[in-house]
Amino acid sequence: MPVSRARQMQTVAVVMALAGLPVSGLAAVSQRAVALVRSAETHLAANRAAEAVEQLQQAASIEPEWYVPPSRLAIAYQMCDMESAALQQYVRVQQISFAHDPNGSEFTPEVQQLLAEAEGYMTLLINRTRRGEQLRPLYPHHKMAIVGRQHAREMRDNGYFSHISPTPSRRTVVDRFRLVFSFRPRVVAENLSRRWRRGYGYTLSLAKVDESYEDLLASPGHRSNIVLPELTNIGIGIVVNEEGDYWLAQIFADLRGHPEY
Numbered sequence: 001m002p003v004s005r006a007r008q009m010q011t012v013a014v015v016m017a018l019a020g021l022p023v024s025g026l027a028a029v030s031q032r033a034v035a036l037v038r039s040a041e042t043h044l045a046a047n048r049a050a051e052a053v054e055q056l057q058q059a060a061s062i063e064p065e066w067y068v069p070p071s072r073l074a075i076a077y078q079m080c081d082m083e084s085a086a087l088q089q090y091v092r093v094q095q096i097s098f099a100h101d102p103n104g105s106e107f108t109p110e111v112q113q114l115l116a117e118a119e120g121y122m123t124l125l126i127n128r129t130r131r132g133e134q135l136r137p138l139y140p141h142h143k144m145a146i147v148g149r150q151h152a153r154e155m156r157d158n159g160y161f162s163h164i165s166p167t168p169s170r171r172t173v174v175d176r177f178r179l180v181f182s183f184r185p186r187v188v189a190e191n192l193s194r195r196w197r198r199g200y201g202y203t204l205s206l207a208k209v210d211e212s213y214e215d216l217l218a219s220p221g222h223r224s225n226i227v228l229p230e231l232t233n234i235g236i237g238i239v240v241n242e243e244g245d246y247w248l249a250q251i252f253a254d255l256r257g258h259p260e261y
Contacts, residue, residue: 029261033062033069037261040072049079067096067142068261075137078127090120090140094236097142101149111240118209119145119236122250125213126226126234133227138252141260144235147173147180148190148249152239155194156247163190173251187254189225191216196245203244212248230254 036059040052053076060069074089094116098104107115120140127137154170155161163173170176173190193212195204216222235251 029066030062033059033066034261036062037068037072040076044072044075044079047079049076052076053080065096065099066261067093067140070096071139071141074123075127075139078124078131078137083124083128087120087124090123091116092120093123093140093142094119094145097145097235100142101146103150103153106153107240114204115238115240118204118206118246119238121206121209122213122236122238122248123234125210126250129217129226135227135229136232138231138234139260141233141235141253141255143180144177144233144251144253145237146235147177148235148237148251149239150180150237151176151190151192152237152247152249155192156239156241161192161194161247163192177251177253181258183258185253185255185258187228187230187252189228189231189252191222191225191250191252193248193250194246195248197243204238204240204246208246209248216250225250225252228252232256233260 036055040055040059043049043052043055053073056069056073056076059066060073063069070089070092074086074093077083077086077089095112097119098107098112098116104112123138123140130137151165151170151173154165154167158166160166165171165176170179174184174188177188178184193216195208195212217226231252231254233253233255235253237249237251238246240246
């Protein structure tokens with residue numbers, strides 16, 4: 001279901017307020033916000049999404065620079081069939097990710113907004129599919145998005161398209177994950193996509209993100225990653241070049257045993 005341009009513009013308005021987030025992140029998170037998130041996660045696990053929404057909204061107002069409340073709030077809204085509201089929260093996580101990305105300043109604030117919108121929409125599509133399969137939704141993780149963007153950027157800059165990097169320290173998705181997180185998760189997987197100019201040309205748009213997602217979903221190997229039952233988290237990373245071509249990486253992981261907060 002493509003998102004209307006009106007919804008896209010609403011999303012852009014939401015993420016503009018986040019453009020000034022500090023790169024260093026939070027020195028400490030309020031225990032009140034943590035308690036609210038934990039309570040909300042209990043509601044989400046029991047399919048009581050409506051009960052989780054108010055708690056997550058409170059947590060987000062207490063810690064507006066913390067990615068965890070919007071990542072859970074996106075899930076809660078989507079479980080309540082409020083996809084427009086869910087998309088805004090998915091985009092918010094991605095914009096927070098740019099504030100932590102050491103290479104995020106490569107893009108202007110306007111391009112960051114477009115990338116965050118596309119990344120957030122891809123996350124919504126994946127969790128829509130998982131809902132249809134009665135699987136747990138995946139919490140978007142701001143650092144996993146950085147893992148994806150880093151590989152997408154290297155593929156763009158070095159002219160290749162592969163899960164295997166020519167850089168020894170970044171050879172596999174596990175290597176790339178450990179460079180950002182310093183640990184190896186129990187499960188980690190990666191899907192890749194790209195779009196480039198042909199005829200009228202490919203440009204970064206939600207319609208093209210839809211096409212990329214449908215292509216991945218039609219591939220048995222890529223689809224198996226999307227619907228892997230044991231996953232808990234996801235990161236979407238997209239980079240573009242000056243012509244509007246884009247490279248996309250979906251990073252999947254099971255982070256149980258490695259608490260996010």
